[in-house]
Structure formats: C-alpha cells, structure tokens
Amino acid sequence: MKLAWSFAALASARLGDETALSEDRIWTADVTDYQAFTLDADNPTASWSVPVFPDASGYDRYLPNKYYRIYVTVPEKKSISVSFANFDVEEADVNGECNLDAAIIINGPDGNAELARYCGNDPKSNSIEVEPVFGTREDMTLVFKTNENTVVHRGFTATFTLIDLPENVLAWNMINNAFENLKTEVFNGHGHRQDHIQNKKSAHMQKIMERFVWMKDHSSVDPPCTKKAMPGTGDDFMQPTTDFSDPCAALGNFVDSIRTFHYAYVCMDGISLADKVPGETKKERRARKMKRPSVAVKMLHRQKKFLTDKKFHAMGCLL
Structure with missing residues (x-):
C-alpha cells in the first residue's frame, strides 16, 4: 500500500x-x-x-x-x-x-x-x-x-x-525553458492586435509543444536500442538558444533542439508498429504512430517550416 x-x-x-x-x-x-x-x-x-x-x-x-x-x-x-x-x-x-x-x-x-x-x-x-x-x-x-x-x-x-540531474533531463529542461520564452515572444509580438489574436497564436505554440512532449518520458542517457542516423541529424543534442534578439531564427533553433534531443536521447524503435493493438482506441493508435522515429522527424521538419513561414507571422520580424 x-x-x-x-x-x-x-x-x-x-x-x-x-x-x-x-x-x-x-x-x-x-x-x-x-x-x-x-x-x-x-x-x-x-x-x-x-x-x-x-x-x-x-x-x-x-x-x-x-x-x-x-x-x-x-x-x-x-x-x-x-x-x-x-x-x-x-x-x-x-x-x-x-x-x-x-x-x-x-x-x-x-x-x-x-x-x-x-x-x-x-x-x-x-x-x-x-x-x-x-x-x-x-x-x-x-x-x-x-x-x-x-x-x-x-x-x-x-x-x-x-x-x-541526468543529462537528458537537463536537456529537456532547456527545451522547456526555451518554449516558455518563445511563447511569451509570440504573445508579446501581437501586442498591436486584439487579445484573441495573441491568445490564438500563443495557444498554437502550446499545441505544437504538446505534440512532442512525450519525448521527455521516453528519453534516457543511454537509449536501449540502436537507431540509424537520420538525414540532417547530428549525434549530439543542440541546446536551444537563449538569444531572442532574432526571434524568427530562435523559432527554427527551438525545433532543431527538439529534433536533436530525439536523436540523442529518445529510442522508440522498439514500439509496436502493428496495425492494431488489442483494446487500443483510434486516438491511442495515432499517438503511438506519432512516436515512430520517421514520423516524429518528418513532423518536426513540417513544424519548423510552418513556424518560420510568414504565414505564421508570430514574431516582430515577420509582422
């Protein structure tokens, strides 16, 4: 008990x-x-x-x-x-x-x-x-x-x-701190707009982070399986920048830090990739498939492009 x-x-x-x-x-x-x-x-x-x-x-x-x-x-x-x-x-x-x-x-x-x-x-x-x-x-x-x-x-x-603290926890703390700072930048960057626009953009940043927060709980200093190198991914974790003077560059750097964290500390090669798992809901199946290394990396590339695209115009340099 x-x-x-x-x-x-x-x-x-x-x-x-x-x-x-x-x-x-x-x-x-x-x-x-x-x-x-x-x-x-x-x-x-x-x-x-x-x-x-x-x-x-x-x-x-x-x-x-x-x-x-x-x-x-x-x-x-x-x-x-x-x-x-x-x-x-x-x-x-x-x-x-x-x-x-x-x-x-x-x-x-x-x-x-x-x-x-x-x-x-x-x-x-x-x-x-x-x-x-x-x-x-x-x-x-x-x-x-x-x-x-x-x-x-x-x-x-x-x-x-x-x-x-193990290095994977320290690395994720850096990512989380960078995220909080960037979300503030997104909100403040829309100070000239209505509050609902500020909240909408800030909430979108939150939603993006939630797509990858599972990595924290699936990380370790010594991942229990061997991953093949992914194109454009180094062996080491790249710390997110603490310099937000160029907020658009900081956005791209933030996504790159998650991508390198995934390679350095997360190993999901051993997850079940079967089409169906007994008792699994559709939502759970989608969440499981998102953790496949190839899917996670592709999604990170898409999010980086979106965050640094002018359509998002989240930061001062894009306004």
Missing part, C-alpha cells in the same frame, strides 16, 4: 468510526506556516517534520485546518528527491483519493506541476511506506494540508536530498 488510491478499502472500512466525514469541507491556507531550505554540496540534506501536539489522550497528533508549505532550492543543474518516514495521515476519501488530509509534492513553486500526492496509514503499524519522489527542477515544494474535521494522525518526517 503505497499510493493514495491504495487506501480506498481502508478508508471505507473506517467510515463507520468517522461519521463526521464530509466531502464539502475546505482548507484554509495559513501562509505563516512556511519554511525554506537551500541544499548544496556542504548541506546536501534537510528534514522537516509535521508539527504535532498532545491530544486529550496524550497522543501526539497534528492539528486540523492547517496549510504547511516547505520550499527547497538547489544549485544549477541539480535537483531534489524527497523521502518520507513514519508516514501516518488521514485515509483517502471514499473514492480512494487524497482529498482530505494530504502531502503534495510539487515540481517547482507551489502551484506548479504536481508530482505526487500521499495520504493514509496502516492501523497495525501506525505508518505506511511511500515512494520517494524525484524532481526535475532546481526547486521543489512540499505542501501538507489538513481539513477542518477532527480526524488527525501522527504526521511524518520528510527528508530532502540534493541529487544530480
């Missing part, structure tokens, strides 16, 4: 003893419960424990209606892992989801991408094992929030550890 939804049965079994449970309860953020850590080579770990206080029976329990936010930063090209000890938190709701008390790990500042969410306990051992979580950025946030009911437990201790 490791993840939130693993505790559906356990939560249901305890509902008889917790008749006060309600799905419409809310959290009230307490922004004063904030703590920050900076990890480096001299201080590679830091720990935080949920504050607990004796209850009427003398047992240590955390408080209801609290919002704790722990923000951790590390040096450039490093990241953070977080592990848990003595994890004892209110069980999942009746749907097996952590919508009551929950520990939430966020990739970056609070409000960014959620990496994992944990809750639950084991009545026999009073705690459960939860999976360590590995970030892909130079910052991470742990949020622990408790709702307004009186079902409270012992909490946990979270330990943050400085880790090295």
Whole structure:
C-alpha cells in the first residue's frame, strides 16, 4: 500500500468510526506556516517534520485546518528527491483519493506541476511506506494540508536530498525553458492586435509543444536500442538558444533542439508498429504512430517550416 488510491478499502472500512466525514469541507491556507531550505554540496540534506501536539489522550497528533508549505532550492543543474518516514495521515476519501488530509509534492513553486500526492496509514503499524519522489527542477515544494474535521494522525518526517540531474533531463529542461520564452515572444509580438489574436497564436505554440512532449518520458542517457542516423541529424543534442534578439531564427533553433534531443536521447524503435493493438482506441493508435522515429522527424521538419513561414507571422520580424 503505497499510493493514495491504495487506501480506498481502508478508508471505507473506517467510515463507520468517522461519521463526521464530509466531502464539502475546505482548507484554509495559513501562509505563516512556511519554511525554506537551500541544499548544496556542504548541506546536501534537510528534514522537516509535521508539527504535532498532545491530544486529550496524550497522543501526539497534528492539528486540523492547517496549510504547511516547505520550499527547497538547489544549485544549477541539480535537483531534489524527497523521502518520507513514519508516514501516518488521514485515509483517502471514499473514492480512494487524497482529498482530505494530504502531502503534495510539487515540481517547482507551489502551484506548479504536481508530482505526487500521499495520504493514509496502516492501523497495525501506525505508518505506511511511500515512494520517494524525484524532481526535475532546481526547486521543489512540499505542501501538507489538513481539513477542518477532527480526524488527525501522527504526521511524518520528510527528508530532502540534493541529487544530480541526468543529462537528458537537463536537456529537456532547456527545451522547456526555451518554449516558455518563445511563447511569451509570440504573445508579446501581437501586442498591436486584439487579445484573441495573441491568445490564438500563443495557444498554437502550446499545441505544437504538446505534440512532442512525450519525448521527455521516453528519453534516457543511454537509449536501449540502436537507431540509424537520420538525414540532417547530428549525434549530439543542440541546446536551444537563449538569444531572442532574432526571434524568427530562435523559432527554427527551438525545433532543431527538439529534433536533436530525439536523436540523442529518445529510442522508440522498439514500439509496436502493428496495425492494431488489442483494446487500443483510434486516438491511442495515432499517438503511438506519432512516436515512430520517421514520423516524429518528418513532423518536426513540417513544424519548423510552418513556424518560420510568414504565414505564421508570430514574431516582430515577420509582422
């Protein structure tokens, strides 16, 4: 039992003893419960424990209606892992989801991408094992929030550890950062037009990125198969430019960086290319075929031509 939804049965079994449970309860953020850590080579770990206080029976329990936010930063090209000890938190709701008390790990500042969410306990051992979580950025946030009911437990201790990022993750982070900057350029480049035009062009950039974001999850430093060289593709990853003084050139460079990332770190030769996979929907089949190396490279070439064509006129030099 490791993840939130693993505790559906356990939560249901305890509902008889917790008749006060309600799905419409809310959290009230307490922004004063904030703590920050900076990890480096001299201080590679830091720990935080949920504050607990004796209850009427003398047992240590955390408080209801609290919002704790722990923000951790590390040096450039490093990241953070977080592990848990003595994890004892209110069980999942009746749907097996952590919508009551929950520990939430966020990739970056609070409000960014959620990496994992944990809750639950084991009545026999009073705690459960939860999976360590590995970030892909130079910052991470742990949020622990408790709702307004009186079902409270012992909490946990979270330990943050400085880790090295593999080169494929560093490379994708460069691509993602370049994308965010380019999308801003697209939006600002249409400042003389109506807002809906700005939003339309920016949304189109988002759609293009979504066609290739799967590469991040299928990448590794040492791809598990041998790919044949593709025309116009070098062996090494080409970093996207950080110079946007020539935004049109930056667009083409951005697509080239994805193309070289695909060659250097992504290996999809082993995917099933059968016409049909049992139980597969048409949408899933299209998505699978998009990952074929020949299809992905052709699509990248088409997108580069489109982005740098005057019809897109996304940047100042094309307006």
